[in-house]
Amino acid sequence: MIILASGSPRRRDLLLQIGASFRVVVSDAAEESGDALPPEELTVRNASAKAMAVAAQQPDFPVLGADTVVSLDGHIYGKPGGREDAVRMLSELSGRTHQVTTGIALAVGGRVFTDAAVTEVRFAPLSEVEILAYVESGEPLDKAGAYAIQGKAAVFVESLHGSFSNVVGLPLHAVARLAGKAGVNLYDHYGKGPTG
Template sequence: MRAIILASASPRRAELLRQMGVAFEVRPAHIDETPLADELPEDYVLRMAREKALTIGQRAPEAIVLGSDTSVVLDGNILGKPEDSDDAEETLKSLSGSTHRVLTAVAAVVDGHAEERLVTTEVRFRALRPDEIAAYVRSGEPMDKAGSYGIQGLGGIFVESLHGSYSAVVGLPLRETADLLALAGYPVWTTWPLWQDKEAGGPE
């Protein structure tokens, strides 16, 4: 089977890919992530995922290259990574007690051809206290994350409900990624190790 390359520096995406049992190499793609004029959030995350994968795919045509992008959307506006602590605090205030969408796109490039999937998850935050917002920002966790929070970390206590894919909110939708890899000729389940009993050679 072909080698797998993850076109992302995100440790969260790498951890999710390892969770699937995939052996891969990390090669971050450095592209312009500026939204186009009047570009819809859905189109933006799909374009970002595709361009990341295609950029690395051009340099490694023999591999399957995965690109992904996540955006937090509130009232139609993309909430990117915070510029500073004040920006993170304002973003968290806007998310407090409201429902937002998390859009995550994943693309797989093989021989220059891209296949893509888009996952939309609705996340509702409970009302946040000013002191806990301040404490969360001081922790530093929001600073490299879309929407200024990490659901898999300290920010998970803010989530009141979630409808959709948890792994997509973290950064990589597991089911859709597995589907794309299978379509590319890499069904991940064929690489899973066998559980073996130490003595009998089989499961208990």
């Protein structure tokens, strides 16, 4: 069994999808933000901080931390600060290809194993009406880059190159590969879902 150091329902659902054995303990680690670091470095640092904060309280279990950002032309887009910010973000992503980066960290027995996944996502050109209607739905307000690919924003995506689950918030192949490297079994009770 592992501990997921995230309150994200999307990450929880993705681990459920693959039948991982886990429980959730939300990390209180502070997250870095901004454009000072490249997306891969920023997300790995945040994921590591989350995993280590929970591992300090739960030393007997492997702890998985994750952090996802959207970036375009070197600028990092986190969660929007409100409706106007969401409109601005979506307007800037419209008709362009951006990157979604998720850093992952697995804290095991005092060691931290890390990786990052990058997916290229191309948005169709979006009209002001489409953007405003989407923002009014409320869906983008707590999502990096102001959209949820697994939700209503799926219609905005012309193409995608890389891991789909990464764009949702957790690159499952990378997580499985990292668990193998760390000697962690994600499937103690294979197919039975979370244990608490």
